[in-house]
Amino acid sequence: MHKQLETVRLLLQTKLSAREIASAVGLSKTTVGRYRALLIFKRLTWDDVRGWSPAQIDTNLNKARRGNKVRDPLNVAALHDELAATGLTLQVWHEDYLRAMRPGTAYSYSSIHRKLHAYRKTLPTFMHMEHRPGEKVLVDFSGLQASYLDVTTRKRVPVTVFVGVLGGSSYTFVDAIASQSVPEVMAAHARMFAFFGGVPHVVVPDNAKSFMTKPGPGGTPQRDYEDLARHYGLTIAATRVYHPKDKAKVEAGVKFVQQHVLRRLNTLTLYSLEEVRERIEALLPQINARPMGNREPSRTDRFNSFERRTLRPLPALPYEYAEVRTGVKVDGGYHILVEHHRYSVPHALTGQRVDVRLTADCVEVFHEQRLVAKHARSGVIGGLTTTPAHQLPAHRAQTDRNPEALKAWAATQGPTIKRFVHGLFEQDRPYMGLRPADQVKTFVSRYGAAAVERALKDFPSLELANATALKRKLSIQAKEGATPRQPARSKNALGPGSFTPAKRHSDEHPDPFE
Template sequence: MQKRYRSINESFQIAIELTKRLEGNAMQTQIYRDTLRLIHHSTMSNHAISKQLDVSPHTVKKCRRLSKKLQWNWEAIQSMNDKDLSSNFLKPRDVSQDKVMPDWVELHKLLQAKHQTRIELWEDYKETFKERGYSYSQFNFYYRAFLERIDRSMRLEHFAGETMQVDFAGTTIPYRLKNTSEQYAQIFVAVLPCSTYTFARAVPNQKLASWVEAITKALEFFGGVPQSIVPDNLKSAVTTPGLFPVINKTFQECADHYATVVLPTRPAKPQDKGKGENAVLHINRWVIAPLRRQQFFCIEEINEAIQEKLTTLNLRPFKRLPGNRYERFLEIDKPALKPLPAEPYEYAEWNCKLKVGPDYHIYIHNHAYSVSYRLVGEYVDARISAKHVQFFHLQKQVATHERDDTPGTASTNPDHRPIAHQAYANQDLQGFLDWANTVGTSAMEVVQTQFKGRPEHSLIGRKACSQLKGLAKSYGKQRFEAACARALRIASPTVKSIRSILAHRLDEADTESTAKTNQIPTHENIRGASYYEGGLDDDHATDD
């Protein structure tokens, strides 16, 4: 059954194309005139005329029969124009008065909004009107005629919420900032082809940041997200055009954020986004042209003026359809759009295929950012936003830093260093104090002494404390703490003194002396300090 409908449809399509050729091809009409001239001014046979004019004998026979039937003479033939003459050879079918013509406006809306097929709508139509309904072939014939009356470019059928076609208008709007020369704002245009609801916005240029900002503002204007975005092949959208186009990394990320896809046109094929080209024409005519006669001092002023003109354009009634762009948008496109995400896209640029150097740092805008030392020699991609710099390896995030544009400096995560590098990086006053705190108070005081009068990263102080750590490792923390205490008592808290104390076991002698002093037994003849506080009385006084 479907094959039968397809063959009928194709046969009428051939008939339509033939009619177009007969009406529009002056050469074919001239063949009819030359054939009729020889018929009326010579006695040549049909075969001779066909040979003379290099046409089919059937064509000559058809011309002779038609001329005889309509009783033409050469004067009557000369008085007819090309269209009148050719129309006699292929007359259009008469519209039957017994048939009911469908409501093509409503049917066209259904085809766009609900993704219904023509055969489904025809079956409903035929079931309603039965014998008074047209056949499927006639149904298609008159529907195509309706489309041609609306717009010749509507050979492509657009469905609700399916695409958003975008482009830059070729015409700019001048503006002048304070104390600067005249500048020119680029005009971004977006349209939903089904309703032709149109958006426009002025941006400083056609670079990536302006392009993504305009896309984001367009989606906010429409209040939803279409299934696809159709741009041409400008560099901000397509890095490499062709059969398998490469989409700009930032633009692709923006599309992913809004859960839509990017379908760029074929190179040098503007008809792939015909509605977008038509929208640019309307924006040039009804928005840009009037605004170019005004004086602006910033882009914000231009966008305010564009908004007013845009509202007027979208409310202009259609010439061949009821309603206007805004009404059709609310009725058809708006319900079919996907909702916007909770947060708008945060613009970020991508810098891809960056090789990690031996110091496991990567330079972004002359500032070094660290990644794991395990990625040395590998390639990573950098995502640079207003606040952060993120690094990705094999599509997996491997590092994040706060953005810092200070040139010649570095942002380093200590965890990205190898263990040996981490130990060396901790060689400053605070790092040595953290270590000394695990040993004792005397060790902390000795460490502070090494940096006294010097900066926290003093090479002399770091070298001395490194040697102290080596002594603690060799002799143990307990002996090292005792050695530090002795060095402080003798006012010589140097590495040389502490090494000597440990080497001659003087720290152990102090420990034994303290232990023996603490072990003196209690005796009645041993008097404490309190005994002598009041002085000697008369009974205990001695003679000289």
């Protein structure tokens, strides 16, 4: 007989106590007492209940089950993978899980912990990776992001967190970058090596698109990533796809950063990317100084004791990201168009194709892998940057034909030439002095600066001099063998530097007064 039915029979047909009946049927004394009270309240006899099934007894004598709700099944394998990917602790995950579940349908923390522990025991064993000091740096992004408040839009702006971990000592670098774009990631690498004060031999990246165009150990790194590797003398050794244990060091480093850096940052209100980066820089010495598990020395102690000295020296200059554009055509005016601005190249390259390397402040032009031009980068849209040496001689002469250029040239030829040329442009219409200044430049190239200086000194005043008279004097000096002018013999001579009429050649026009 069912023990609940037997309990009812003993209650209705005997005078045994609740304790004695409980002992006889194996129920609790409390349950037996509750059955007795219900039988009396409902005025039931043995004849009434003799034919009841266990379900009827349960319905009439037992409390209804609370809600009778069915829990959703828990995918323990998926939970294990999620915790591994995000770096969350089970406690944090369970808090979010409770908020998402309906009341009464969630598993308790202890229940999930037991299930997860049992599942992990079924996983295959793994091999501990050996990392020699100074050999590798492992880099990755945190799944959890930092953020700051934009004061203009009053919205939270997410910030990508870059993590680098040295393989030997687990010494950790953390940086905040605006996104996972290639320029941002390359700049983070440069700051990381500066933080370490040296460079290892190998960089082990994740298979993110910022690092690899084709994932896996035999994949293809980004061209800019290869450029960075060449600058620092690094070898790129990407991990296998879907094998997080290949980079267990940085996975642990990311989790460590999430727990000890991001949790602190997320309690603060920061207002710019620079402020986020400054706060991380302040926290780095603290987190690296924390003792590691199993009472091992801290990351800083391990780095200083054996890994710092194994790193190779930094190059003279940090890496600067550069965008490379290939096959840019040189136009008919021997310039190339880059970001709506034109830059000159040697005129012999007109119509040919060149490669352009762009940095934040420099434009470098290569032809057949040889540097042929270098300019400071300009932000002037529609502007023109020209190096005179790139121009054709005629074009260069035309470029130099302006008042400032001619005055600068005259200052290098002699004091009298300088005063004369400067005087040509001291008028209401300065450009009227361009042609006579050009003529002076021609005279200097034909007769020499010393001859032009002597000829100009023959004028009583430079205000009375002009290009035609100067040409006549220079011609006479040249025919006389450019001998120095002799002092005047007349007692009325004006002396050195005075003006005398130009003397005609005696064979052509004899002077009757001689």
